[in-house]
Amino acid sequence: MASLTDRVRGNGRIAAGLLLNLLASICIVFLNKWIYVRYGFPNMSLTLVHFVVTWLGLYVCQKLDIFAPKSLPPSKLLLLALSFCGFVVFTNLSLQNNTIGTYQLAKAMTTPVIIVIQTLCYKKTFSIKIQLTLIPITLGVILNSYYDVKFNFLGMVFAALGVLVTSLYQVWVGAKQHELQVNSMQLLYYQAPMSSAMLLVAVPFFEPVFGEGGIFGPWSVSALLMVLLSGVIAFMVNLSIYWIIGNTSPVTYLQRYVEFELL
Structure with missing residues (x-):
């Protein structure tokens, strides 16, 4: 009975994490699109804000004793931090x-790519x-791209790069949590400032820092x-991604995302 209760509680926590990630993901997609269209805020700068707010949020959580930081070698997190960027x-x-x-549907291709990476590597x-679920996903993305009346070649290039890097990142998140024996907060606490520092160096080369824009x-x-x-919603998205992958797998996380695409 105790084990059954534990399983029910565990499944309930996972369901709550998936729901939080779903709601936060929906919110941030529309909010970011609004920020780009309405205000023209630069992309990499917005990403930098997300990273900084994520780290500050984790710092507050650490001060409130929600989790205990664990010392990690930076060399072990370098690729993860870069892929996060x-x-x-x-x-x-x-x-x-x-x-x-198109943005949402293209992200559905992350599931097949993750499966390929995990199978080969x-x-x-x-x-x-x-494996059979990959067929309608792939066909749907191809058909949407072909018939998209607002087809944008540059946009599709960014979408393809996003799928590839996202797939690598999500596979590595799960692998690093198990390799380093850390939870989602402990890993993100060290990785977020590293990613922030990388973007802080890169932003001046691609976007204005002062003045208009x-x-x-x-x-x-x-x-x-x-x-x-x-930034606050991004903190919720990032933390829930780490927690879900750490407690399930990258494929489980992406299955939730695909369900969102099909709604």
Whole structure:
């Protein structure tokens, strides 16, 4: 009876995590699109804000004793931090250059790519049922791209890069949590500032920093509030991604995402 109760509680926590991630993901997609269209806030700068707010959120959680930091070697997190930058930057560029529908549908291709990576690199096997689900996903993305009246070649390039980097990132998140024996907060607590530092160095080469259109430009109060809200929601998305993958698998996380695409 005790084991059954534990399983029910565990499944309930996973369901709650999936629901939180679903709601936060929906919110941040529409909010970021609004920020790009309404205010023209630069992409990489917005990503940098997301990373900084994520780290600050985790710092507050650590001070409240919600989790205990664990010392980790930076060399073990370097690729993960770099892929985190690419994951968010390319998906945001895809959102900026595609319609929301195309952006969401393209992300569904992350599931097949993750399965390919785990099969080839980690020798994992998947059931025939899971493999068969890849057929309608792939066909749907191809058909949407072909018949999209607002087809954008640059947008599709960003979408493809986003899918590839996102797939690598999500596989590595699960692998690193098990390799380093850390939970989602402990891993993200060290990885987020590393990713922030990387973007802080890169932003001046691609976007203005001061003046019109720069991260420290003359933005309206409403724009700054929307950017800050986006950062808070990004914190929820990032933390829930780590937690879900750490407690299930990258494929489980992506199955939730595909269900969202089909709604």
